[in-house]
Amino acid sequence: MIMEVDGVSFDYAGNPVLDSVRFRVRKGEVLGILGPNGSGKTTLLKIMNRNLSPKAGSVVVEDRDIARITKREIAQRMAVVPQGGEINFAFTVADIVLMGRMPSLERFQMESDDDLRIVWDAMQRTKVDHLADRPINQVSGGERQRAIIARALAQMPHIILMDEPTLHLDVNHQLEVLDLVYGLSRDQGLTVIIVSHDLSMVARYCDRIILIHDHRIEAAGRVEDVLTPDNMRKVFNIEAELDYDERIDKNVVSIIRPCRQ
Amino acid sequence: MNNPDGIEKGVELFRNRSVRWALSLLGLIFILFLVILLSLSRGALDITFLGVIDVLFGGGTDIERRVVWQLRFPRVVMALTVGAGLAVSGVAMQGLFRNPMASPFILGLSSGAAFGAALAMVFGIALLPGYLAIPSMAFAFCLLTLLLVYNIAKVGGRVPIETLLLAGIAVGAFFSALVNLMTYLAGDDLQGIVFWMMGDLTQFGWDNVYVVLPMVIFGASIVMYYSRDLNAMMLGDNHAQNLGIEVGKVRVHLLIACAMATAAAVAFVGIIGFVGLVIPHVMRLIVGPDHRILVPTSILAGGIFLLLADVLARWVLAPQVLPIGIITALIGAPYFVYLLRRRRKEVGW
Numbered sequence: 001m002i003m004e005v006d007g008v009s010f011d012y013a014g015n016p017v018l019d020s021v022r023f024r025v026r027k028g029e030v031l032g033i034l035g036p037n038g039s040g041k042t043t044l045l046k047i048m049n050r051n052l053s054p055k056a057g058s059v060v061v062e063d064r065d066i067a068r069i070t071k072r073e074i075a076q077r078m079a080v081v082p083q084g085g086e087i088n089f090a091f092t093v094a095d096i097v098l099m100g101r102m103p104s105l106e107r108f109q110m111e112s113d114d115d116l117r118i119v120w121d122a123m124q125r126t127k128v129d130h131l132a133d134r135p136i137n138q139v140s141g142g143e144r145q146r147a148i149i150a151r152a153l154a155q156m157p158h159i160i161l162m163d164e165p166t167l168h169l170d171v172n173h174q175l176e177v178l179d180l181v182y183g184l185s186r187d188q189g190l191t192v193i194i195v196s197h198d199l200s201m202v203a204r205y206c207d208r209i210i211l212i213h214d215h216r217i218e219a220a221g222r223v224e225d226v227l228t229p230d231n232m233r234k235v236f237n238i239e240a241e242l243d244y245d246e247r248i249d250k251n252v253v254s255i256i257r258p259c260r261q
Numbered sequence: 262m263n264n265p266d267g268i269e270k271g272v273e274l275f276r277n278r279s280v281r282w283a284l285s286l287l288g289l290i291f292i293l294f295l296v297i298l299l300s301l302s303r304g305a306l307d308i309t310f311l312g313v314i315d316v317l318f319g320g321g322t323d324i325e326r327r328v329v330w331q332l333r334f335p336r337v338v339m340a341l342t343v344g345a346g347l348a349v350s351g352v353a354m355q356g357l358f359r360n361p362m363a364s365p366f367i368l369g370l371s372s373g374a375a376f377g378a379a380l381a382m383v384f385g386i387a388l389l390p391g392y393l394a395i396p397s398m399a400f401a402f403c404l405l406t407l408l409l410v411y412n413i414a415k416v417g418g419r420v421p422i423e424t425l426l427l428a429g430i431a432v433g434a435f436f437s438a439l440v441n442l443m444t445y446l447a448g449d450d451l452q453g454i455v456f457w458m459m460g461d462l463t464q465f466g467w468d469n470v471y472v473v474l475p476m477v478i479f480g481a482s483i484v485m486y487y488s489r490d491l492n493a494m495m496l497g498d499n500h501a502q503n504l505g506i507e508v509g510k511v512r513v514h515l516l517i518a519c520a521m522a523t524a525a526a527v528a529f530v531g532i533i534g535f536v537g538l539v540i541p542h543v544m545r546l547i548v549g550p551d552h553r554i555l556v557p558t559s560i561l562a563g564g565i566f567l568l569l570a571d572v573l574a575r576w577v578l579a580p581q582v583l584p585i586g587i588i589t590a591l592i593g594a595p596y597f598v599y600l601l602r603r604r605r606k607e608v609g610w
Contacts, residue, residue: 051502075505082499088359089495089550094274099493103505107486110279113272120271129267132274155504 008057032202035212075103079152084168100154122153141168341564346477346522348563351537364538365523369433373406374399374527399528480522488552535593
């Protein structure tokens, strides 16, 4: 187990957000944390990265309780791709990706040529190398998101945590980015955790799914066991079916109609 | 997918940046020396550049040595230190608050420090004895102002920039009014305090330098120490945390550093506006937003700017000496307006 979330609870001023959430993450898998907006999944992500401390429970990464190690030690193991947002400063795309080496460098240590190679390799993988010199506030939302993903890859993490990774991306870039991290999980044993409300994308790429509903885990397990018509009706209020498309060797969700109340 | 040639080209790109950084630092150090020479040579007794260099290496007449070493040199160091202190707090605060308008002046820190210093001057209230009386009071009130502004601005655990600036302006105005009140009540000391409030570099000896210099070095060192963290913090707290930075701790340390550097500057030289605001912007346009180069170049440029302003202050109405705050505001205010008129993107914000 590369990560264990054990009995995590959280509330904002008495309103429960998460209620004894418990699951394990296997090394090298692509895990989807799926749920509608407001189900508590973003709070869960923040707790998994210790941006928030849970009211109860613990998160253990590679046998270390993250409450007991430094932020830097967490960042050496786990990279986070936050939801895309404005960046208002004229840092170049290369500057941003270079920041991914921060957790690995001593305070006054300049980046070595090896660091620069890691950074450039990450930029090539996410196809932002041709933007290296462009200020980040002058590229498109999709390009910015790819630069942030490159930064996460440059951290050379064991776990990559993605918050709604497809939100600001065009469909072709969604597929490219997810193909990329999926490939890294297969080839290099990178563990990928995707927090999303995007049913189709999670069904397509994830090995396992944790389905969050009303602040607790509704179902967990393999895609075909979790995305049943009953679960999708209950959690997302839709009539939908999970199919297997042999042309692409992937699961696809056929959304039929919203449920009538 | 990844071609090694491309990687080497990319590495080259980063290497060029280090060269650019080194060049901008060297350029500023060169200008610094020129301005120091200029400042040492001008005054009631004009000495040539070569004459000054001669004096620095032990030559020259007795008078020249006395003028350069006892009168002008402490003043030069004072101007450099104060300019550097204000610029370094400005650059740190703009990064910390992710706002181009943040500066020790706008956030009320200068006025708060001035109030503390004025208390010590007018009423003799002091925390520490002797030479440390005024700077220690300035630091205490600078920190107090910072906490006050920060807490007023805090809305449900967050500090939105808008409320922060408004709180800074309000608290700053309040402390300014108190300083004015004290000036009014000061009576006989009036001339001295009025001059100090407008920013005054006259009559400084080495003993003042020994107090101000360590305070500014302390503040600047902390900002330098956290310069890389500042880069990540400019992207937002969540980005910084994800990159392993203990954001809360770093922020507190940086705020203390800002208060220290600002207090040192204000305690002796009064309120000098716009250095902390303008210098970081100019340097950001030249060297870019990376704090690892932005902080040291701002420190140098702040010192250079204030020293030049001092040369102007002595030269414009010679033999009268203008308060240096007038000069910096005359240059700084139009530039501030220019910044406001330009679109944010072009300035890099």
